[in-house]
Amino acid sequence: MNSKKTNDWLKSREDYKSSKNAELLYDEIKKASVSALSKAITLVESKNKNDISQANILIQKILSESNEGLRIGITGVPGVGKSTFIESFVLYLSSIGKKVAVLTIDPTSSRTKGSILGDKTRMNKLVGDKNVFIRPTSSGLALGGVNAHTRDAIILCEAFGFDIIIVETVGVGQSETEVFEMTDFFLLLMLAGAGDELQGIKRGIMEMADCIAITKSDGDNILNSKKAVQAYKNALHLFPPKENNWIPQVLKCSAYENENIDKIWEIICGFENQQKLNGEFNKNRTRQNLLWFKSSINYLLESRFLGNAEIQQEIKNYENFISEGKISPLVAANEIMDKVFNKQF
Amino acid sequence: MNSKKTNDWLKSREDYKSSKNAELLYDEIKKASVSALSKAITLVESKNKNDISQANILIQKILSESNEGLRIGITGVPGVGKSTFIESFVLYLSSIGKKVAVLTIDPTSSRTKGSILGDKTRMNKLVGDKNVFIRPTSSGLALGGVNAHTRDAIILCEAFGFDIIIVETVGVGQSETEVFEMTDFFLLLMLAGAGDELQGIKRGIMEMADCIAITKSDGDNILNSKKAVQAYKNALHLFPPKENNWIPQVLKCSAYENENIDKIWEIICGFENQQKLNGEFNKNRTRQNLLWFKSSINYLLESRFLGNAEIQQEIKNYENFISEGKISPLVAANEIMDKVFNKQF
Numbered sequence: 184m185n186s187k188k189t190n191d192w193l194k195s196r197e198d199y200k201s202s203k204n205a206e207l208l209y210d211e212i213k214k215a216s217v218s219a220l221s222k223a224i225t226l227v228e229s230k231n232k233n234d235i236s237q238a239n240i241l242i243q244k245i246l247s248e249s250n251e252g253l254r255i256g257i258t259g260v261p262g263v264g265k266s267t268f269i270e271s272f273v274l275y276l277s278s279i280g281k282k283v284a285v286l287t288i289d290p291t292s293s294r295t296k297g298s299i300l301g302d303k304t305r306m307n308k309l310v311g312d313k314n315v316f317i318r319p320t321s322s323g324l325a326l327g328g329v330n331a332h333t334r335d336a337i338i339l340c341e342a343f344g345f346d347i348i349i350v351e352t353v354g355v356g357q358s359e360t361e362v363f364e365m366t367d368f369f370l371l372l373m374l375a376g377a378g379d380e381l382q383g384i385k386r387g388i389m390e391m392a393d394c395i396a397i398t399k400s401d402g403d404n405i406l407n408s409k410k411a412v413q414a415y416k417n418a419l420h421l422f423p424p425k426e427n428n429w430i431p432q433v434l435k436c437s438a439y440e441n442e443n444i445d446k447i448w449e450i451i452c453g454f455e456n457q458q459k460l461n462g463e464f465n466k467n468r469t470r471q472n473l474l475w476f477k478s479s480i481n482y483l484l485e486s487r488f489l490g491n492a493e494i495q496q497e498i499k500n501y502e503n504f505i506s507e508g509k510i511s512p513l514v515a516a517n518e519i520m521d522k523v524f525n526k527q528f
Numbered sequence: 529m530n531s532k533k534t535n536d537w538l539k540s541r542e543d544y545k546s547s548k549n550a551e552l553l554y555d556e557i558k559k560a561s562v563s564a565l566s567k568a569i570t571l572v573e574s575k576n577k578n579d580i581s582q583a584n585i586l587i588q589k590i591l592s593e594s595n596e597g598l599r600i601g602i603t604g605v606p607g608v609g610k611s612t613f614i615e616s617f618v619l620y621l622s623s624i625g626k627k628v629a630v631l632t633i634d635p636t637s638s639r640t641k642g643s644i645l646g647d648k649t650r651m652n653k654l655v656g657d658k659n660v661f662i663r664p665t666s667s668g669l670a671l672g673g674v675n676a677h678t679r680d681a682i683i684l685c686e687a688f689g690f691d692i693i694i695v696e697t698v699g700v701g702q703s704e705t706e707v708f709e710m711t712d713f714f715l716l717l718m719l720a721g722a723g724d725e726l727q728g729i730k731r732g733i734m735e736m737a738d739c740i741a742i743t744k745s746d747g748d749n750i751l752n753s754k755k756a757v758q759a760y761k762n763a764l765h766l767f768p769p770k771e772n773n774w775i776p777q778v779l780k781c782s783a784y785e786n787e788n789i790d791k792i793w794e795i796i797c798g799f800e801n802q803q804k805l806n807g808e809f810n811k812n813r814t815r816q817n818l819l820w821f822k823s824s825i826n827y828l829l830e831s832r833f834l835g836n837a838e839i840q841q842e843i844k845n846y847e848n849f850i851s852e853g854k855i856s857p858l859v860a861a862n863e864i865m866d867k868v869f870n871k872q873f
Contacts, residue, residue, distance in 0.1 A: 235862065236862075239856075239858070239859045239862050242856050242858060242859060243855070243856055243859045246853075246855070246856040246859070334857075334858070335858060338856075469850075469851050469853075472850050472851075472857045473847060473850060473851065473857070475857035475858065476846065476847065476850055476857035476858075476860055476861055479857055479858045479860075479861030479862075480834075480843070480861045480864060480865075481830065482861075483861050483862060483865045484829055484830065484833055484865070485826065485829065487865055488829055489825075498821075498825070501821065502818055502821065505814075505817050505818060505821055506814050506817075506818065508591075508814075510588070510591070511584075511587050511588055511591040511683075512679075512817045512818070512820035512821035512824055513584070513587060513679070513680065513820065513821075513824045514584050514587060514588045514591075515821055515824075516821055516824030516825045516827075516828050517580065517581075517584050517824075517828065519825060520825075520828045520829070520832055
C-alpha cells in the first residue's frame, strides 16, 4: 500500500468506526454511493457490539421511510444454470430501466474465502452495469443469522433505490425456506429430464414456488423441456391451492437464446398486481416481519449469551468439572443460567 | 375419591410441594419406591421454578454417587415390531435376574394424552413384573427438552437400582440422534423385504447402529430375513470403521419364536466388556455429558427467557409495533435483548 492509499484507508476506517457512522452511511447511501451500501451491509453483518448498535440506528432510520422494492427469491440445484439465468434476467431488467440488486446466499462458503470474487466473475456480463449491484451475503453458522443479515441487506438495497432485489440461494437445504420467508415472489428453476429426486428438490420447496421455470430449453433439450412443463403443471395441481389465491405458473426458458426471460418478468408483474389488489402482498410482509422478529430473538439470545467472554470462561470451567465427573451437565447449565437471569427476574 | 384417599392424595401433594421434596424423594427412591421414582421423573420434567431447583438438588445428589447402569437405545420405524421385541427382550433380561427400566420417547404425543396407558398396554406382558419399570417421557416441543428430561430419567432409574435402562424412540427423525447421544449401545430394528427408503431409515441412523436386528424372522419371512442380514452386513462394510473399534453386528431375530433374543444380549455384553477394557466406554460418557451440557444451556436459555412473563408481554407489545410497521423486527429484537443483558454485561 502506498502512503496515499494508506491514509485513505485509515480515514475510511476512522469514518467507519466513528459514532456518526450510521448517519454518515445513511447520507451516502441516499446519494447512491455503492461503496457506502457495501460498507453498510458489512456493518449489519458485524458481530461487534458498537457495529450492531450503529446498524440498528441505520436500519431503524431506513425502515421509518417507505422504500419500495420487489423481493424475488430464486433457487435451484447446482447445475440448473442459475447464474446464467440470473445474468440474462437481470440484463433484461436493466434494459427496461430497472435497478436490480442481487444478493447471493452461499451457506457453504464464508465471506473471506473468495466467494465475492467468485460470484462476480460468475455473472461477468453484469459487472460494470450501473443499474446492477451484486453482493454475496455471508450466512454464518446460525440459522437466524442468515435471516437477520440478508433481510437487512435487502432493506439497505431498497433504501439505495433498487427497484428489484433478487435473493439467490445455492443449495438444497434450509436456506430455501429462509429465502422464501424474506421475499415476495419465489422462482424455482428446474432441469428437464432429471427427476425431482435427482435434483434433490423436496415437495416442500415445490409447494413454495410461485413460478417454476424449466431452464436450458434450447437445442436438443426443447422437447424434454416441453414434457417437463406439462409434468410440473400436473404435479402442481396436486398441491392444495395457495391461501393468497395465486396459481403457480410453469414455463420453459433459455438464458442462452433469451427465450421467455421477458415472460417470467410478466408473470412476476402479474403476481405483484394481483397480490397488491387483494391485500395479500402486505399481509405476507407483516407475517414475514413477525417471523423475522422471532428468529432475531433466538439468534441474538444465543449469540449475545455465548459470545460473552465471562460466560465463555464459565462454560469452560464447568466443562472441566463435567469431564471430571464433579457436576451434572444439567445442574451446571442451571447454575450458569442462575448467574445470568436470577438477579433480574 | 373417598376421604381416606383424598387425605393421602393431599398429603402426597404436600410432600411433593415441600422444600424437603428432593431429600424425601431421594430417600424413597433409595428404598426402591416405584411411586417415588415416578414422582421424581415428573419433577425433572416440570417447568415450575421451584420444581426445577428441587430437581437439580436431586440430580446433583444422585450424580455424586456412582450408580452403574447400562443404557441401551432401541429404534426402528413403526411396524418393525418394536414393542413386541422390547417385550420379549425385557422378559428375557428379567428372567436372568436383571432389573430393567424402559423409557419411551414419543415426540408426537404429549404426556396427558393417554400415551402412558397406551404404552403400558402395548407391552402388557411386562406389567406386574417387579424387575421392570416402563415410563413414557414427554418430549415437549423443544429439541433440548427431550435430552434434558430423558437424561434425568435415566439417571433416576440408575439411582433406583436398575441394571439396564432401555430408551425407546418411536419415530424416524431427530430423536434417534438424541437417543444415540444418551445411550451406550444403539440397537436398530429393521424389517426384511422393505427397502431402506420404505423404512425411512437414513444412512446417518445406520451409521450410528452398534447392532442391526432384522425383526419378524419367522414363518414365511425367514428366507427374506437371511437375505436382509447379508445385505446389511455388506452395507455396513461401506461405512468407515467406528472410532471405538466396535464392529457393528447384524442378525435376525423373532420375538414371536424367541429366536436370538439372548444372542442380542450376548452381543451387548461383548460390547460393554470391550468398550470398558479399551477405555472408550467412559470416553463416550464424558463426550455425551459435554453435549448434554451444551444442549441444556440452549434449552434453558430459550425456556427461561421466553417463559418470563415480563418478556412475553414485551414481545407482544413489539409484535404490535411491528405489525403496524413502526419498528424493524431486528431493532425490536435488539431492544429486548438490551433490556435483559445490558445491565449485567
